[in-house]
Amino acid sequence: xxxxxxxxxxxxxxxxxxxxxxxxxxxxxxxxxxxxxxxxxxxxxxxxxxxxxxxxxxxxxxxxxxxxxxxxxxxxxxxxxxxxxxxxxxxxxxxxxxxxxxxxxxxxxxxxxxxxxxxxxxxxxxxxxxxxxxxxxxxxxxxxxxxxxxxxxxxxxxxxxxxxxxxxxxxxxxxxxxxxxxxxxxxxxxxxxxxxxxxxxxxxxxxxxxxxxxxxxxxxxxxxxxxxxxxxxxxxxxxxxxxxxxxxxxxxxxxxxxxxxxxxxxxxxxxxxxxxxxxxxxxxxxxxxxxxxxxxxxxxx
Amino acid sequence: xxxxxxxxxxxxxxxxxxxxxxxxxxxxxxxxxxxxxxxxxxxxxxxxxxxxxxxxxxxxxxxxxxxxxxxxxxxxxxxxxxxxxxxxxxxxxxxxxxxxxxxxxxxxxxxxxxxxxxxxxxxxxxxxxxxxxxxxxxxxxxxxxxxxxxxxxxxxxxxxxxxxxxxxxxxxxxxxxxxxxxxxxxxxxxxxxxxxxxxxxxxxxxxxxxxxxxxxxxxxxxxxxxxxxxxxxxxxxxxxxxxxxxxxxxxxxxxxxxxxxxxxxxxxxxxxxxxxxxxxxxxxxxxxxxxxx
Numbered sequence: 001x002x003x004x005x006x007x008x009x010x011x012x013x014x015x016x017x018x019x020x021x022x023x024x025x026x027x028x029x030x031x032x033x034x035x036x037x038x039x040x041x042x043x044x045x046x047x048x049x050x051x052x053x054x055x056x057x058x059x060x061x062x063x064x065x066x067x068x069x070x071x072x073x074x075x076x077x078x079x080x081x082x083x084x085x086x087x088x089x090x091x092x093x094x095x096x097x098x099x100x101x102x103x104x105x106x107x108x109x110x111x112x113x114x115x116x117x118x119x120x121x122x123x124x125x126x127x128x129x130x131x132x133x134x135x136x137x138x139x140x141x142x143x144x145x146x147x148x149x150x151x152x153x154x155x156x157x158x159x160x161x162x163x164x165x166x167x168x169x170x171x172x173x174x175x176x177x178x179x180x181x182x183x184x185x186x187x188x189x190x191x192x193x194x195x196x197x198x199x200x201x202x203x204x205x206x207x208x209x210x211x212x213x214x215x216x217x218x219x220x221x222x223x224x225x226x227x228x229x230x231x232x233x234x235x236x237x238x239x240x241x242x243x244x245x246x247x248x249x250x251x252x253x254x255x256x257x258x259x260x261x262x263x264x265x266x267x268x269x270x271x272x273x274x275x276x277x278x279x280x281x282x283x284x285x286x287x288x289x290x291x292x293x294x295x296x297x298x299x300x301x
Numbered sequence: 302x303x304x305x306x307x308x309x310x311x312x313x314x315x316x317x318x319x320x321x322x323x324x325x326x327x328x329x330x331x332x333x334x335x336x337x338x339x340x341x342x343x344x345x346x347x348x349x350x351x352x353x354x355x356x357x358x359x360x361x362x363x364x365x366x367x368x369x370x371x372x373x374x375x376x377x378x379x380x381x382x383x384x385x386x387x388x389x390x391x392x393x394x395x396x397x398x399x400x401x402x403x404x405x406x407x408x409x410x411x412x413x414x415x416x417x418x419x420x421x422x423x424x425x426x427x428x429x430x431x432x433x434x435x436x437x438x439x440x441x442x443x444x445x446x447x448x449x450x451x452x453x454x455x456x457x458x459x460x461x462x463x464x465x466x467x468x469x470x471x472x473x474x475x476x477x478x479x480x481x482x483x484x485x486x487x488x489x490x491x492x493x494x495x496x497x498x499x500x501x502x503x504x505x506x507x508x509x510x511x512x513x514x515x516x517x518x519x520x521x522x523x524x525x526x527x528x529x530x531x532x533x534x535x536x537x538x539x540x541x542x543x544x545x546x547x548x549x550x551x552x553x554x555x556x557x558x559x560x561x562x563x564x565x566x567x568x569x570x571x572x573x574x575x576x577x578x579x580x581x582x583x584x585x586x587x588x589x590x591x592x593x594x
Contacts, residue, residue: 283427
């Protein structure tokens with residue numbers, strides 16, 4: 001037993017130390033920082049001035065931050081509905097017994113493994129291009145004038161462009177989660193339903209959906225986590241035309257702390273920390289709400 | 302993985318017809334993906350003029366391999382590429398050395414704090430980067446070492462490893478728990494000490510899991526953006542993702558579209574090729590480890 005104790009300590013120590021340095025310590029310090037006024041990120045604790053909730057109050061009084069929160073909420077909600085809908089549809093098709101299932105699955109998941117910068121560049125510079133873009137050519141080919149004329153990269157439409165491009169990449173991941181959930185449902189349920197004369201859509205509605213509560217919860221949680229960290233796509237899309245359509249809280253924080261910072265009123269690392277805390281709180285709240293809504297996960301299957 | 306029995310059945314046309322809407326929907330999506338990638342690859346072999354006139358796939362002026370040469374040499378892509386390769390390889394190796402032993406003891410022994418560590422790691426997978434970046438940056442910037450490129454590289458690798466520790470540990474933990482305990486019992490009867498048992502018997506047995514998680518770590522590090530953007534101080538140490546972003550930024554002034562698409566293809570190719578060969582393993586890994594249904 002003594003031997004096991006040394007082994008546990010020796011084997012566990014490196015991972016736990018890394019975890020403490022990269023996660024535990026920074027999380028506590030960020031929470032602390034959010035209640036202080038801090039001029040430079042590197043300032044020692046002795047130079048911090050306690051300011052209570054004023055960082056949070058300041059944030060909510062800043063219009064740009066409110067816009068960024070509204071944007072991330074729109075991405076989370078509309079993008080979420082779009083991605084979850086498509087992911088569930090694709091998962092249902094994949095598990096319906098079609099041929100080439102693995103090929104379809106692999107290709108739909110593919111955008112998740114390639115560099116998002118490369119993917120975003122393809123969308124920005126090619127698909128949405130007003131001169132030689134894919135959507136323009138498609139509109140021309142189908143004689144859909146609205147699609148041919150649609151200016152995706154106009155300030156007014158940039159958000160839709162961002163949403164479409166981002167969701168295209170995300171569908172594959174959530175589809176895999178849904179599909180694995182559907183595959184775990186026993187085939188005998190469907191056989192019994194078929195014998196009782198239920199058609200495919202009824203089977204989907206009354207067997208598949210109720211048994212997918214657990215994976216739906218996973219999917220919503222994962223979607224919320226990736227939404228909270230939304231940065232790269234926003235930064236790349238704001239490059240084309242700098243406007244407030246595509247700014248998100250993480251970009252706001254980045255510009256505030258690490259960027260030129262000229263658009264901000266004051267240099268205060270505490271505000272950046274408050275942004276991080278707010279985003280984390282959002283994720284936790286969503287997680288708790290999901291847990292409550294999808295509580296009846298006890299159906300055995 | 303593929304549990305359905307692979308019996309060659311005759312095509313049941315009635316059945317296939319019923320599935321037709323499904324085929325059509327998926328095919329359209331897949332077709333779009335192919336056009337997207339295909340066009341970009343085509344454009345990378347053409348010229349900016351041809352891209353604008355919409356004649357990418359006619360290759361009237363021949364195939365322009367020099368786009369790649371230009372991107373690779375003059376636009377620093379070779380530097381970024383090598384950086385990312387080094388970061389990803391070292392991080393992946395370190396992650397296994399750090400996480401496999403931890404995952405093993407977490408899966409095998411009951412001790413105080415076991416559940417706590419596991420829960421902490423699972424929770425850490427959901428922590429937004431904004432929540433940890435400021436103190437880390439404060440710490441590193443306080444040391445004033447980011448001007449030394451070797452130190453800067455070390456910091457980046459340290460971050461890549463640290464961020465992926467929770468995921469890697471939890472993934473391997475699930476894997477180790479599925480290995481039978483009888484191997485260790487047999488080794489113990491033969492007088493093999495537990496630590497040696499791990500290195501000589503259990504770690505080699507966990508090889509499939511280690512390979513899968515290493516593929517994921519490689520892809521994650523290769524594509525990592527936020528931390529690299531903040532911590533990579535000079536062009537010399539930038540990873541591909543950040544390098545490409547800088548290139549696209551400067552591309553707006555030079556107008557070299559063909560060169561830019563060539564750079565996009567170079568950045569995108571390594572993980573893509575990895576995926577073409579290992580997609581089954583990767584997909585099984587997405588739904589197998591870490592994510593609880």
